[in-house]
Amino acid sequence: MDLFASALITGFGLGSMYGLLALGFYVTYAVSSTVNFAQGSTMMLGAVTGFTFGATLGWPWLLAVVLALAACMLWGVIVERLGVRPFAARGSDLWLMATVALGLVLENAVLFTFGKDPRGMPQSFLTGDALSAGGLRISVLQLTIPVVGVLLAVALHLYTRRTRSGTAMLAIVQNPDAARLMGIDVRRAVVGAYALSGLFAGVAGLLIAPLFTVSSSMGTLFGIKAFAVAILGGIGNPWGVMLAGLLYGSAESLITAAFGSTYTQILTFGLVIVALALRPEGLFGRAGVKKV
Numbered sequence: 001m002d003l004f005a006s007a008l009i010t011g012f013g014l015g016s017m018y019g020l021l022a023l024g025f026y027v028t029y030a031v032s033s034t035v036n037f038a039q040g041s042t043m044m045l046g047a048v049t050g051f052t053f054g055a056t057l058g059w060p061w062l063l064a065v066v067l068a069l070a071a072c073m074l075w076g077v078i079v080e081r082l083g084v085r086p087f088a089a090r091g092s093d094l095w096l097m098a099t100v101a102l103g104l105v106l107e108n109a110v111l112f113t114f115g116k117d118p119r120g121m122p123q124s125f126l127t128g129d130a131l132s133a134g135g136l137r138i139s140v141l142q143l144t145i146p147v148v149g150v151l152l153a154v155a156l157h158l159y160t161r162r163t164r165s166g167t168a169m170l171a172i173v174q175n176p177d178a179a180r181l182m183g184i185d186v187r188r189a190v191v192g193a194y195a196l197s198g199l200f201a202g203v204a205g206l207l208i209a210p211l212f213t214v215s216s217s218m219g220t221l222f223g224i225k226a227f228a229v230a231i232l233g234g235i236g237n238p239w240g241v242m243l244a245g246l247l248y249g250s251a252e253s254l255i256t257a258a259f260g261s262t263y264t265q266i267l268t269f270g271l272v273i274v275a276l277a278l279r280p281e282g283l284f285g286r287a288g289v290k291k292v
Contacts, residue, residue, distance in 0.1 A: 006257075007253040009142055011254060012249060013141075013142045013211070016146040016150070016249070019244070020200045021226030021245075022227070026235055026241050027156070027196050027200070028193045029230075030238075031190055036079055036080075037223070039103075039223050039227070040201075040219035041103035041107050042198050043204050043219045043223065044205060045075055045201075048114050050209060051214045053067050053068065065206060069199055071202070072199060073199050074195075076201075078102075079194060079198075080193075083101070083102045084098065084099065107217065111216040118213030118218075141207070145207045149242065150242070172186050228272050229244045232272055232275060233245070233284050234281060234282030237285055240282060240283065240285060241284075247283075251268055255268060
C-alpha cells in the first residue's frame with residue numbers, strides 16, 4: 001500500500017511537470033493555432049543552463065534560475081521567428097517540421113557544448129529534506145512541483161481572463177484582422193505567447209532536473225508525453241491540460257509500481273490512444289460545432 005501511495009505522490013509531481021509543458025502547447029495554440037514541437041528541447045535547455053550557471057560556474061542559484069528562464073524565453077522567441085512565422089505567414093503547416101528541426105538543432109548544440117554524459121544536480125534542501133506522513137517520506141521537491149504547477153496555471157488563467165493584454169492574446173486567434181483593427185499588435189502577442197511557452201518549459205526543466213540526470217537528450221520523451229497530455233486534456237482548455245497532466249503522471253507512476261518500468265510506456269500511451277478513440281476532442285475538450 002505504501003508503495004502505491006509513494007507512486008501516486010511521485011506521479012503528481014511528474015504530472016505537474018507534464019502539465020506545465022502542455023500549458024506551453026496550449027498558450028501558443030490559443031494565440032496562433034500553432035504549437036512549438038521544440039518544447040521538450042526547451043525544457044532541457046532550462047535544466048542544462050541552470051546546472052551550468054549554478055553547479056558548474058558556482059553562481060548564486062537565484063541568478064542561475066533567472067538566467068536559465070531568460071534563456072528559455074529567448075529560445076521560444078527564436079523558434080517563433082525562425083520556425084513558425086515564415087511558414088504561418090504563407091498559410092503553410094511546415095512550421096510543424098521547422099520546430100521539430102530547431103529542437104534537434106538545440107539538442108545537438110547542447111550535446112557538443114555540455115557533453116553527452118548525464119550529470120546529477122547537487123543535493124539541496126529541496127531533495128535532501130523530507131517530511132514524514134503516514135509512514136511515507138516525501139521530499140520538499142515532491143511537494144513543490146505540484147504547488148508551482150498549479151500556481152502557474154492559476155496565474156495563466158488570471159492573466160488571460162483579467163488583464164487587457166491577456167484577453168487580447170486570446171482574441172487574436174478568433175479573428176486576427178479584427179484584432180488588428182482594434183489596435184492589438186498581433187505579431188507581438190504571438191511572440192509573447194512563444195516566450196511564455198518557453199518560460200513554462202524552463203520552469204519544468206529546473207524543477208525536474210534534481211529528480212533526473214541532466215543531459216542533452218532528457219527533453220525528447222518529456223516533450224512527446226507533454227504533447228500527448230495537451231491533446232488528451234483538450235488543447236484549448238488550460239485547466240483540462242493541467243488535469244490531464246496529473247492523470248497521466250499518476251497513471252505512469254502507478255503502472256511502474258504495479259508492473260515495472262518495462263511496461264510503463266506501452267500501457268500509458270495505450271491508455272492515451274483508447275481515451276482519444278473514445279473522446280477525439282480530449283477528455284476535457286469541447287467537440288467542434290459545424291455551421292451549415
